[in-house]
Amino acid sequence: MPASNPARPSQPARILVVDDDTDMLRLLSLRLQAAGHEVVAVGSAEAALAQLDTARPQLVLSDVRLPGRNGLALFDEVRARHPSLPVILLTAHGTIPDAVEATSRGVFTYLTKPYDGKELLAKIAQALALSAPAATHAHAHEAWRADIVSRSSRMTDLLAEAYMVAQSDASVLLLGDSGSGKELLAQAIHRASPRAHRPFVAVNCGAIPEALLESELFGHMKGAFTDAVSNHKGLFQAAEGGTLLLDEIGDMPPALQVKLLRVLQERSVRPVGASQSTPIDVRIISATHRDLEAAMAAAQFREDLYYRLNVVTLTLPALADRREDIALLANHFLDKLARKYDKRVSGFAPEALKALTTAAWPGNVRQLFNVVEQVCALSTTPLVPLTLVQRALRTPSTQVLSLSEARQRFERAYLVDLLKMTDGNVADAARLAQRNRTEFYRLLQKHALTPGHFKSDTADIDDVAPERHD
Template sequence: MSTPSAPRILVVDDDADMLRLLSMRLHAAGYHVSAVGSAEAALAQLAVERPRLVLSDVRLPGRDGLSLFDEIRQRHPSLPVILLTAHGTIPDAVEATARGVFGYLTKPYDARELLDKIAQAIALGVPPSSGDTHDERWREEIVSRSSRMEELLAEARMVARSDASVLLRGDSGSGKELLARAIHKASPRARRPFVAVNCGAIPEALLESELFGHMKGAFTDAVANHKGLFQAADGGTLLLDEIGDMPPALQVKLLRVLQERAVRPLGSSQSIPVDVRVISATHRDLETAMAGGQFRQDLYYRLNVVTLTLPTLAERREDIPLLANHFLHKLAGKYGKRVSGFAPEALKALASAPWPGNVRQLYNVVEQVCALSTTALVPLALVQRALRVPGVEVLTYAEAKQRFEREYLVGLLKMTDGSVADAARLAGRNRTEFYRLLQKNELTPGLFKGDTVALSPDDDKPESPNAKAKDR
């Protein structure tokens, strides 16, 4: 029986008997259940109340289950969807999983398998905050279903309500600017400007003018008055990206602006009040930079009222298929391609890649494969090409063990110039056993001697139990 705090599941099926059976089974498993008979009714229900999971039949009147999933993904990117169908074909399953559906089961379904799949999906998610179930527009650009990202977003939503300065930490390409935009959208300043500047991309001579503005005649090329980015963001939010790259001299002036809440344009004798919420971001270790005298300690504490750290893409791998399909469908229109997803082995390659460039790198890879794809499902070869990796050879455990053993023996024989006694000693094996290993791997010690002379017949035979300890 369900409890008041039990997760809610939205079940969609046009078969009244199946809908009743699923509802009873899920209720008995401890879930709250909302049951509807069409995709349209499901979307209406989602507008009122967001569940933790959607369980839908594929064959529905009007809009089908895959179409319903696409709509859910646009409105609620982190909401997992499991599809059921009595028409279980491989192409349907491939398309469903390639498009980011969490699970796909065929009717008649196995009750234990279904409950396990539901438990897995709910474990990956985080319950929506009370009062916020109907509106996720503030974070619509951040596609994720990982629990780590959901926890980070919950903190970001909480921080957004205050006016505290926020320092975003994370590797390049991990999405710091997207998170800054989300914080702005969730804040009372959402209707005012959001302005972003990369402090490391603008030459030092121009950065001061860009930030604080200048008056006509302040320097040679100042042919007119220019409002700086602090003034442009007045009432809103200013993101100082890569703050760790800001020159020390400019750090002093920035600190003064933050303390006085006013800017003085170059060439002006008067300060102009500004009301700006500052979010800063960096991939650098600012503590190390402070220790080395490259970053001011007083500025650090002024900017670092609240710290939010973005995980790398490798730390949120469950988001990779979701992000890849999101980018693919977004880019398909740009390149005029009719692609529906990734082949399963291609999606597996994406999910297991190291991603040193994080989400930005993933987007670039998806853009390349989308531009080059000529099939409905992006193949493994295109993904490997975009990742610049050789063809992936998946070995069984036995094959991998055999390959390692042979390469290990070859290395020993090269190291010992073909001496079986020395190689066996390094391997911690007696010569008889070592000879058996060589024969098993079809290796001839004489071929590894420096003079390439083959072993004598006597030297090429395993020693007898009474053989001398040394072979030379």
Template sequence: MSQGPSHHATPRARLLVVDDDADMLRLLAMRLGSAGYQVTSVGSAEAALAQLDIERPQLVLSDVRLPGRDGLALFDEIRARHPSLPVILLTAHGTIPDAVEATARGVYTYLTKPYDAKELLDKIAQALALGAPASPSSLADEAWRSEIVSRSNRMADLLAEARMVAQSDASVLLRGDSGTGKEMLARAIHRASPRASKPFIAVNCGAIPEALLESELFGHVKGAFTDAVANHKGLFQAADGGTLLLDEIGDMPPALQVKLLRVLQERAVRPLGSSQSVPVNVRIISATHRDLEVAMASAQFREDLYYRLNVVTLTLPTLAERREDIALLANHFLAKLAAKYGKRSSGFAPEALKALTMAAWPGNVRQLYNVVEQVCALSTTPLVSLALVQRALRTPSVEVLSFADAKQRFEREYLVGLLKMTDGNVADAARLAQRNRTEFYRLLQKHALTPGLFKSDAAPGSASPGGDAVADE
């Protein structure tokens, strides 16, 4: 990913240049100085190591052939003392074995002489961008977008737009592939809006089966169906005055789309089993990775609802479209996860960061987080190695759940499956699970599952049976 001589990303970065050819050294110092870098020049590996004791640069650029200790030996010494300091080697034309060995040992990159000036500046800019902290202006930015770690122009434009949109009450549709951070952007919009002090509530329309989704969104009254033993406030009421994120809106069943449209038009919800509507004041943000135009064309998504939700569209870039953020995100996640796993961390080896920035990332930021969690959990040294990153990238990165969380998730999905199969009949479900009924009821209670909602005739006007139940209130 060529960035041109973008020394603006790291203003006045300090470079240490090592070459025994005085003319070459002068030329390099001149070129790099005019590109905006502070340059310290030395003529040998020994002088370079002495200079490193005085002042640590952001990058070392060294010739491979040096009197006494050569460039590779210098690199080994630098790696031992300053493991995350990037090193670029210059090698004479034709000494390819040197170059191969250098990159195998973890040198950031090498260039053959005579080198191309633009290529050298590009490589330096890339190496500095990998290890550079976020610019002070972005660090000083307001807390509303503190969860969104980024230095890319693409994200800067998106955030500027999101901030403007946040001031209004317009409905926002967030588009973007899975894992691009749609919920995080929705939270940021809420925090930047006049509704920031009121609740932000997110519901995944694709994860909750239809009969439950209706009760989840709009609530139900006592006696609306079997097991409706108390009134239940839906998420619209819970989010009153605040923001409601309808995630994966493209997966909402058509019957519920009609009811949602009515709520948006009337600004009031009618809980299941109630004849009374309750006024609600909620800002709607919806999100989808599906192409809603295609869904409308095949009558899977209502056009009138689409235009009601899509007043403003914001599109999140894939991680591959904001590669300059990868190193920043990886370091941010590593610091967070090292604390979680109680590990000492001195960051990624430069070549490990380089591998991360060049990977494909079909699962976007979520996949990057999972990969970093994997390497952090498995790392036995403070510096994360290239080998560990390559291993994590080769194996599909799974979400790392604790045993207790994985067990909890399985248990819930298992119970939902049983209730669907038995049409909400607890006695039958308990028999299939080979558990007594009291114990089975206790399990349902633990997971806030309401058997009555799984009956085919769950409630007047309710849709087919399904699986979630009680809102987080």
């Protein structure tokens, strides 16, 4: 026994373990239980299938060689019943090819016997993290933040702070990259506030032309300008008693910044063309992806407005900084979009989910949603395959060569390098390769390489000796 028990997992799971070797089954059970997991141990595929629906495991760990129905057949049945349930196979040396082939069909991974205990626990933790349903995220029962799918510690801390801020009437400045979810957080703050029963109104200050933004925010009177054919209530008045989100506040024109500051100071708005101001009671949340301190230094944003808006600052992390949330978000979006498109899509293939969790995500959560929407619309199978995810991410598929093809390519490139190095001298090249000249000539003939073409005063080999594809 090891000197100390493995670290207990942050999310213990129920694991169905299948092995006909009673000693191995007992050893696996003890190791997983010591790591904090609940174990259902059985000795055959048939017994495993009988437990599948009653025990409701979150992961299946099975030996490949089982009496009667083997581990691969068990995997096929598990996949048919529960497409998103991860399966890990344990395999002896002789069944490695079968296990490798099974991973291409959706097995999460395989481990060879004798297995490494730490590696086993690490793979189990990874499989559980990638397949965890969105419903397990923290505070799922709290309606105020129900649209924010997360279990990362950074988001947990941020949401706790947001909830406290929501109870006050202080102005909030939300910072974060484009697509990181600033509007969702603003809505959550509104729902957690005493103003929840009043309107939530959002305006993108960078999306409305400067000539129209003043009228949109503050309203206008009939006849105030050419197209003002009637009185128009602005967004400040539309949000009366509630919350107004000024999104992309960093893009607001300087002239409007002055007028906004006056509104915030006086707590009243004067519609364009009006002679009197109208009192307002609105909680202001502003958001931007810009560095406002740099904008102030460049005289692009008013310092007095900045401090009026920035009573409390909350910063949303980029999606790449909360990778533990990617699988949750992807599955949440997929479930939502499958209903929208009436598609029978139940999850992502393990390798597709891995691709999502390791992608760069410069567009953050918004980009993830767009990727999931594309793969959902195009998927023709219950599990979204890796190829669709790669296509949506615009990443090229890795070319997979057979061992024979890879060996042929390496061998030819090696011979070319030797001939270039020796200026086409076969004796020197053979000596460097530690092969006799007869064998070396045979290799050159096999790859259609002519030593004379590598003389320094002759054409390059790629121009005159095409590669053979024997």
